[in-house]
Amino acid sequence: MKEHWILNICPFLHFDNARINTYEHNVSIAAWNIKSIIDYLEVNSSHKFSIGQVTLLEGFKRLFPNYWDQLHQSILEGRVEIVGGTYVSPDFIIPDGESIIRQFQYGMRFFKEELGITVKTGWALDSYGHNAQLPQILRQCGLESYYFYRGMPFQAPSEFVWKGPDGSRIDTIWLMQNFDSAEWLSENTFEAFTVLMDLAEKKKKASVSNNLFLPVGGVLVPPLPHLADIIKKWNETFLDMRSVILTPLEFSEKLKISRARNPVISGELNSGRFSTIASGGLSSRVSLKMKNRELETLLYLTELFLGFAGDSSKQNELDNIWKMLLFNQDHNIIRGICADTPAKLAEKRFDLAISTANELLEKTVATLASDMSVDSAVSGMVVFNPVSWGRSDLVIVPVDGKLADTGKLEVRDHENVPIPHQLLNAATEGESPQIAFIARDMPPLGYRLFRIVETEQVPSYKSKIQFDKYWIESDRFLLEFDDFNGSLIRFRDKKFQYEFLRDVGSSIVFESDLGDLYRSSRSELSSECSEFNTARNTATMKVIESGPVLVRIEVEQSIEGTQVTQHYTCYDGIKRIDVQVELDSKVRNRRVRAVYPLNIFSDSVIAGSQFLARDVKVERDMTGYIEASRAISALDWLSCTGPDASMILSAIGLHEFEYLDGDLMCTLFRSVDQLSRGIDDDSIRTKQSLELGKHLFSLSLIPHGSDIGKSIILQSAAEHRLALLTFPVKLGETQEMERSILSIEGANMMVSCYKPGTQNDEVILRLFETEGRTEKAKITLCREIEEAALVDLLERDIGQLPVDGKSVSLTTDPFGIVTMRITYCKQASNVQPQ
Numbered sequence: 001m002k003e004h005w006i007l008n009i010c011p012f013l014h015f016d017n018a019r020i021n022t023y024e025h026n027v028s029i030a031a032w033n034i035k036s037i038i039d040y041l042e043v044n045s046s047h048k049f050s051i052g053q054v055t056l057l058e059g060f061k062r063l064f065p066n067y068w069d070q071l072h073q074s075i076l077e078g079r080v081e082i083v084g085g086t087y088v089s090p091d092f093i094i095p096d097g098e099s100i101i102r103q104f105q106y107g108m109r110f111f112k113e114e115l116g117i118t119v120k121t122g123w124a125l126d127s128y129g130h131n132a133q134l135p136q137i138l139r140q141c142g143l144e145s146y147y148f149y150r151g152m153p154f155q156a157p158s159e160f161v162w163k164g165p166d167g168s169r170i171d172t173i174w175l176m177q178n179f180d181s182a183e184w185l186s187e188n189t190f191e192a193f194t195v196l197m198d199l200a201e202k203k204k205k206a207s208v209s210n211n212l213f214l215p216v217g218g219v220l221v222p223p224l225p226h227l228a229d230i231i232k233k234w235n236e237t238f239l240d241m242r243s244v245i246l247t248p249l250e251f252s253e254k255l256k257i258s259r260a261r262n263p264v265i266s267g268e269l270n271s272g273r274f275s276t277i278a279s280g281g282l283s284s285r286v287s288l289k290m291k292n293r294e295l296e297t298l299l300y301l302t303e304l305f306l307g308f309a310g311d312s313s314k315q316n317e318l319d320n321i322w323k324m325l326l327f328n329q330d331h332n333i334i335r336g337i338c339a340d341t342p343a344k345l346a347e348k349r350f351d352l353a354i355s356t357a358n359e360l361l362e363k364t365v366a367t368l369a370s371d372m373s374v375d376s377a378v379s380g381m382v383v384f385n386p387v388s389w390g391r392s393d394l395v396i397v398p399v400d401g402k403l404a405d406t407g408k409l410e411v412r413d414h415e416n417v418p419i420p421h422q423l424l425n426a427a428t429e430g431e432s433p434q435i436a437f438i439a440r441d442m443p444p445l446g447y448r449l450f451r452i453v454e455t456e457q458v459p460s461y462k463s464k465i466q467f468d469k470y471w472i473e474s475d476r477f478l479l480e481f482d483d484f485n486g487s488l489i490r491f492r493d494k495k496f497q498y499e500f501l502r503d504v505g506s507s508i509v510f511e512s513d514l515g516d517l518y519r520s521s522r523s524e525l526s527s528e529c530s531e532f533n534t535a536r537n538t539a540t541m542k543v544i545e546s547g548p549v550l551v552r553i554e555v556e557q558s559i560e561g562t563q564v565t566q567h568y569t570c571y572d573g574i575k576r577i578d579v580q581v582e583l584d585s586k587v588r589n590r591r592v593r594a595v596y597p598l599n600i601f602s603d604s605v606i607a608g609s610q611f612l613a614r615d616v617k618v619e620r621d622m623t624g625y626i627e628a629s630r631a632i633s634a635l636d637w638l639s640c641t642g643p644d645a646s647m648i649l650s651a652i653g654l655h656e657f658e659y660l661d662g663d664l665m666c667t668l669f670r671s672v673d674q675l676s677r678g679i680d681d682d683s684i685r686t687k688q689s690l691e692l693g694k695h696l697f698s699l700s701l702i703p704h705g706s707d708i709g710k711s712i713i714l715q716s717a718a719e720h721r722l723a724l725l726t727f728p729v730k731l732g733e734t735q736e737m738e739r740s741i742l743s744i745e746g747a748n749m750m751v752s753c754y755k756p757g758t759q760n761d762e763v764i765l766r767l768f769e770t771e772g773r774t775e776k777a778k779i780t781l782c783r784e785i786e787e788a789a790l791v792d793l794l795e796r797d798i799g800q801l802p803v804d805g806k807s808v809s810l811t812t813d814p815f816g817i818v819t820m821r822i823t824y825c826k827q828a829s830n831v832q833p834q
Contacts, residue, residue: 020339054088102325166813506596564581618659638664647702668697
């Protein structure tokens with residue numbers, strides 16, 4: 001019996017918020033295309049279409065308000081499907097996990113409120129990679145299937161079940177021939193049949209069932225008015241392969257019949273084997289990435305303090321900030337693979353959002369400080385730990401200039417015990433002098449009160465950190481620097497008796513890069529001699545800070561006209577070495593990387609990812625890859641482990657790492673001036689992406705033993721990114737000197753958000769399990785709990801959790817994301833937030 005196939009045609013509209021042109025330009029074209037879709041649906045009863053993204057529909061409603069009801073009606077009739085469920089078509093690799101959740105929250109809320117629908121189809125055709133936790137995120141947002149093109153690592157069937165690390169599963173469709181392979185079908189029947197048959201024959205080889213999925217559309221491509229005629233003629237011509245027009249949801253329903261035959265695939269989909277994933281975009285226009293992480297951090301802190309204050313009145317302000325962030329996380333914008341004008345607009349959007357978030361955070365903190373203060377002449381400070389575990393870390397606060405000049409002061413902790421402090425010598429001109437101390441054993445997600453008092457004598461503290469111009473030695477570490485070039489040539493961990501660096505030393509390397517914003521490309525004619533690095537240049541070194549708290553060494557160099565300054569800081573009692581890199585770049589067509597040659601050799605690493613410390617195999621043979629890049633994408637950090645020791649390299653806001661033959665590398669930025677050299681777009685110069693000018697990077701080297709768990713790695717990197725915060729208060733005898741807002745027992749979990757709910761006595765708490773274990777967790781909060789509801793990522797109720805006073809109990813799933821709505825018992829209005 002002859003096999004019969006079905007060619008399922010899915011017309012769609014793909015919308016880029018910005019790439020070559022700006023959002024306003026693109027949405028004006030796309031809105032006309034949607035209007036054409038509506039007009040076409042009126043004259044052709046068999047036609048269907050799919051569209052997505054809030055920003056597209058907001059633009060359409062603004063430009064064609066009279067057509068909104070008709071679009072709504074077509075959606076309710078099932079002739080137009082809303083896909084994706086997100087605010088924009090986002091990047092799923094660079095934004096953190098919380099941002100990805102908010103993409104779906106703001107997207108699903110819009111579609112529900114404006115159209116009365118629940119989106120069921122995940123749609124990320126053009127996103128440059130898909131993180132491993134997406135199956136869990138998609139399922140918790142109510143999505144039932146997922147369509148994608150880029151990032152597939154395996155020569156596998158086009159239909160499969162994608163399994164997340166927590167066990168979540170979602171039906172997934174891989175568009176292996178690209179999503180726009182049939183964007184312009186000719187009106188000529190023969191030409192159209194030739195294209196369709198060629199695509200169908202290729203899809204047959206990878207399809208699990210006899211249902212072949214073929215999207216018809218592309219970027220800003222209008223609907224094809226002759227598509228129905230082509231399909232009609234096709235069905236009259238090819239009796240063994242019927243063709244139908246449907247929506248992605250209808251195709252997903254068809255596939256349920258053959259689901260049992262679909263393979264199960266796990267892990268991230270982030271490979272350049274079959275398609276470009278714009279790996280060069282991990283480090284293109286680096287300021288966009290760094291401002292993105294700065295804003296994500298500010299939003300975490302702002303929501304945290306608003307939740308702590310019990311203030312639910314700032315939701316509109318938060319919404320505006322979140323929407324600016326989410327817009328900039330469009331898959332082209334945040335990758336930096338766009339023309340200069342859209343990139344400049346994104347920078348301005350970030351600057352406005354960061355300024356607004358800072359202002360809101362400062363107001364919230366000032367209100368908290370006022371509520372926590374008492375009528376007293378005694379000044380003090382609150383030191384707040386924004387992570388959900390205890391820690392010891394650095395505190396830097398301004399101090400009165402006259403007091404600093406005399407040195408007659410001391411810092412006292414919550415028990416009124418003097419603790420070592422250090423006046424910093426490198427205060428910026430025009431600013432108040434600063435004092436530094438270590439806040440030890442800070443309570444988890446909580447605060448402690450300190451004060452600075454005047455003394456009769458200048459206190460003296462014995463420093464445990466010894467140093468000279470070329471070395472630093474603390475109780476834990478021994479650092480040595482090359483006296484010629486300033487490279488860090490020795491990093492010994494005295495606890496583990498381990499030498500982390502090989503004798504060649506660390507360096508900042510300027511490599512030849514003749515690529516574009518999409519991809520890095522080293523000229524085949526270039527040699528090692530064409531590279532510049534700090535190890536080949538003389539350096540000026542000096543100790544700029546020293547005392548019982550920290551020692552900081554400055555290394556200055558000039559390389560090809562670029563001024564490079566590195567600050568290495570070693571602390572008393574903090575288990576990391578912070579490295580601040582400043583560059584005033586004058587180089588062009590270079591990839592600039594920090595390189596640390598380690599005595600650790602392994603064929604795998606652990607990389608920062610959304611709600612996960614993910615295992616990554618180091619790729620060596622990449623023969624046949626469409627995009628053969630060894631870059632490892634990561635959220636801020638990479639960790640490598642050998643038989644005796646581990647090293648974490650944390651780099652806030654950076655995403656391109658590499659580990660090969662013991663060399664641990666992080667790309668600081670790439671200087672290129674081409675969008676894609678005509679490969680992916682028009683040939684467009686992008687002078688702004690040369691990255692000329694000043695840059696500041698915050699790196700940290702964090703050593704551990706070889707038995708380090710993933711929870712410790714995640715915590716170490718988070719401590720580098722989330723510093724202790726301080727704000728002034730008036731002290732009295734009735735205040736609690738320290739308090740924890742939240743603590744976790746029995747399980748390895750981290751907080752992703754703690755934010756106000758819709759009522760003042762309500763908060764939303766989201767956590768994720770970090771070690772891959774099923775454990776019984778007890779979460780203790782700061783107030784008596786009236787009710788704890790388990791909710792999904794869209795904050796829809798699932799069930800109730802057991803409550804005992806201030807504690808909530810639950811059993812964790814391995815790598816599971818848990819969200820709960822906490823309702824606190826009412827408290828008197830004159831009681832300070834606790």
